[in-house]
Amino acid sequence: MDSPWDDLALAFSRTSMFPFFDFAHYLVSVMAVKSQPGAVALAWKNPISSWFTAMLHCFGGGILSCLLLAEPPLKFLANNTNILLASSIWYITFFCPHDLVSQGYSHLPVQLLASGMKEVTRTWKIVGGVTHANSYYKNGWIVMIAIGWARGAGGAIITNFERLVKGDWKPEGDEWLKMSYPSKVTLLGSIIFTFQHTQHLAISKHNLMFLYTIFIVATKVRIQNNHDDYTDFYYDICSF
Secondary structure, eight states: OOOHHHHHHHHHHTOOOTTHHHHHHHHHHHHHHHTSTTHHHHHHHOHHHHHHHHHHHHHHHHHHHHHHTTOOTTGGGGOHHHHHHHHHHHHHHHHOGGGHHHHHHTSHHHHHHHHHHHHHHHHHHHHHHHHHHHHHSTTOHHHHHHHHHHHHHHHHHHHHHHHHHHTOOOGGGOTTTSOOHHHHHHHHHHHHHHHHHTTOSOSOHHHHHHHHHHHHHHHHHHHHHHOOOHHHHHHHHHHO
């Protein structure tokens, strides 16, 4: 007979990311775009450019993993429902009367809830990337680690290309040269899930998903508790 813990972890691993968790991921990503200097003015002046930047933040990990596996980089556009959801969030975030969305998001509990839900999607992306890479390269653990990491944290890397095109790229902000904490914890997760997938780690996938998600969400709360400057925490939440 399965233990309650095992039942809980199994039920958690079967949770659908759409629509609530995906909504939180898109909201945090779009708010990160809006927090950039001049982003609001750009949205009014050139909404197509602003929308494209927001989509890179929302789907950057999927785009990067497609590039690494020689798949069409615009494959994410095939998911019409998610594109419409992300686009709707971008629109109401930038063009809502009286900036109501940003005002609501400025409350710390809302930020913590949204960012915590976003971290749940990170776990699902890592697992999806590792599994997808294994379908191309059976037990090719280096490829599996790379694709899992790209799916989970590729947004920060793919947006560097967007900054380079705009002329805003700075070496100190490059994820390849100086990995942020989210990129590091995603790489760690990709390694762990790869070892589990190749049966080098004696733990079931659903239990590992549950434990890893608890770890990254708890880490987010710890970061919040250690921040003295509210503004710094706001930007960390957006970029995480």
